[in-house]
Amino acid sequence: MKSLKTNFWLDAFIFAGFLAALQPRLTGIAIHEWFTLAATATLVLHIVLHWDWAVGITKKFFSNLFHVSRLSYLVDALLFVVFTVVITSGLVISRVVMPTFGLQTFSSRSWLEIHNASSNLTLLLVALHFALHWSWVKNTFNRLILEPFKRLLPQTQSQPQALPMPMKNIKAL
Amino acid sequence: MFKNIFRFLIITLIAIALGLGIYYLLQPSSAATFGSGFRDFGGEGGFREGGFNLTRGLFGVTGNLMLVAIITVIVVSIQRLFSRKPEPITTH
Numbered sequence: 001m002k003s004l005k006t007n008f009w010l011d012a013f014i015f016a017g018f019l020a021a022l023q024p025r026l027t028g029i030a031i032h033e034w035f036t037l038a039a040t041a042t043l044v045l046h047i048v049l050h051w052d053w054a055v056g057i058t059k060k061f062f063s064n065l066f067h068v069s070r071l072s073y074l075v076d077a078l079l080f081v082v083f084t085v086v087i088t089s090g091l092v093i094s095r096v097v098m099p100t101f102g103l104q105t106f107s108s109r110s111w112l113e114i115h116n117a118s119s120n121l122t123l124l125l126v127a128l129h130f131a132l133h134w135s136w137v138k139n140t141f142n143r144l145i146l147e148p149f150k151r152l153l154p155q156t157q158s159q160p161q162a163l164p165m166p167m168k169n170i171k172a173l
Numbered sequence: 174m175f176k177n178i179f180r181f182l183i184i185t186l187i188a189i190a191l192g193l194g195i196y197y198l199l200q201p202s203s204a205a206t207f208g209s210g211f212r213d214f215g216g217e218g219g220f221r222e223g224g225f226n227l228t229r230g231l232f233g234v235t236g237n238l239m240l241v242a243i244i245t246v247i248v249v250s251i252q253r254l255f256s257r258k259p260e261p262i263t264t265h
Contacts, residue, residue: 019234026234044188048180081191088192110207114199127241131248
């Protein structure tokens with residue numbers, strides 16, 4: 001239950017952070033850079049928490065396996081590569097983070113195009129990742145949020161209703 | 174705990190190696206432009222909102238969220254369409 005809670009809230013935090021990271025005008029460029037760099041650690045943590053699944057699927061990848069798991073594995077692997085491209089290109093065109101460490105960056109249109117294209121692709125892959133794990137999201141949301149909320153609501157005690165008389169008893173009358 | 178820290182470091186190192194590989198593949202060291210074989214657009218870049226947002230700022234998030242919701246509905250519908258349904262039990 002503890003690990004389920006950790007997974008759920010970490011995933012919710014990553015998802016909300018990812019949507020915010022796609023809006024540099026909303027957060028400002030400095031927060032966009034520092035926040036996404038820090039968020040990379042949470043993404044790695046997400047993989048660490050699902051390590052057993054990743055290792056298990058890697059071992060079984062070429063053997064008989066249900067298709068959704070295989071598709072999910074491919075999406076996740078591609079997501080890891082594309083996220084790396086987003087972070088790399090983001091650091092190359094960084095205006096705040098890298099200059100803070102005294103590192104030279106490029107104000108290059110090409111790197112910006114790579115950064116934009118890869119972040120857009122990431123959004124599509126995250127959406128696919130979310131969709132493929134939809135049943136887990138729905139069940140965990142129900143278990144951690146809806147059910148405790150329902151328990152908080154006052155329960156109405158229903159009056160016991162009179163049971164209908166069986167047909168054979170009616171005939172006997 | 175140590176196992177998880179070790180895994181964390183391994184994944185981080187793989188990501189760093191991959192990132193450096195992509196960087197040096199596109200732009201060789203001490204060069205300001207892309208290496209030969211890769212098209213360089215030239216010029217300076219500004220910054221743009223990511224994703225498929227309809228408007229800027231906070232409302233821009235809703236556009237991306239809508240896209241995630243649409244993709245989820247499509248994928249879940251396809252999964253349901255092709256999922257194995259239990260065969261009805263018939264009695265003779």
